[in-house]
Amino acid sequence: MSRQPYVRPMPKASWYLGNARYRRYMLREVTCLLVGVYCALLIWALAALSSGSPERWGAFLAAQQNTAMVVFHALALVYYLVYMTFDWFKLAPKAMPVQFGEQKLPGSVIVIGHYVAWIAVTLFVLWLAGVLQT
Amino acid sequence: MTLKTRQLELEVLRYDPEKDSEPHFQAYSVSCPEDWAILDALNYVKENLDTTLSYRWSCHMMVCGSCGMMVNGEPSLTCKTFIRDLPDKVRIEPLQNFPIERDLVVVLDDVMDKLQRAQPWIIRQDDPPPPDVEYNQPRAALYKFKQYTMCINCMCCYAACPQYGLDPSFIGPAALAMAHRYNLDSRDQGKSQRLDILADHDGVWDCSFVGACSEVCPKSVDPAAAIQQMKVDGAIEWWKQKLPGGKS
């Protein structure tokens, strides 16, 4: 009897296509591009702000106001919530389980805690920005 | 009461290292009672249709961990994958990411070696222990790691892990879960010994938290969780050492 193991290598660049679980993972990973884009936008905003001139700030705001940006932000918001924020919360209890004595805190409690905290943080940021002041 | 039966079309990947240059599918039609598992159907084929079919199994009760195969693309223990949950056409392949030895039997040498490297046993610095000493462990301490003791080394998690598939030098989910299990054990003192192997380039950091391993694990071990906890642990340890007053 001779051994001649047959190796089935994974295709390096297309391995995730045929598997729903892998595709979902890739959709999550590319959210890093959105994080990058919004970091860039924030830095751009800081640049305008730090010039010290209200005109340049006004020009920055004006540059943001067009239909393409509306569509982009709206799509980005939905995508980001689904694949970044909610995914991150879903995985959080795995990375940091909580145990009191003999009892493990159910993962769902940790996830719900994240949602509550997230709503609070979001309201706080919106309040800071003056959205909630009427 | 007679059980309903269903005609199942099995497509089984065959590979004979002495004759074949590459694997090919072979079809078998088996009339299966609805309470059969895929393993029963394979046993039927072996006993009645084709005695040359090779596959591993032993206990038929989710304990031995030897009957892991791909069932319709999903890494599964075939003794707990039931006909009633499957369509009429079922594709059975050897576990993904492993070389095929013959038919549904894969080469496990690599992961056997990796499990060893995780040093999945209790390490004491005061070895050998005095003969009259018991290492007591409160229940709360046991529950910290109990889920990781459930692993039966079926290697379904390796078959699901794309990072292992892409780069087999990655030490992989079950071995890391094992290492974590002993790191968390209050009787163990070997954490620093395991750190070198696990935090190295092919250790925990190669995992990108796909989580596929945990989703397919038939024993709910959740190796992905173990790996993330080890990463968190590593990061916290580092900061502890850097912060003023930390042990260095």
Place this chain on the structure above:
Amino acid sequence: MSIARKSVVWGLFAAGGTLSAFLFPAVIALFLLVALGRVPPGLEFANLQAFAGHWVGKSALFLVIFLSLWHAAHRLRVVFHDFGVRRDKAVANAVYLVAAIGTVMTAFYLYRI
């Protein structure tokens, strides 16, 4: 050494991921409001200057941008690997460099405010 470096890289990635998971939906919503032409009062020049001028606002903005950038850079490195680009050293240098430049720019602009 490499153990230490990897845990730091990953620790910053995880911290940045947590921050951006919590905060960026609100940030995106604010950009959406601006794009719609409904600039909230907090984003008017004077108010924002006051916010970013205070050391609390400064540090918060710096931490959020620095850690989020780091998070994005590290994940992008993995994305390159997952898409089959195997020149990890070069990719790592490039993405971390971009993150570093962004961080320095953030610090500079915040300093000027």
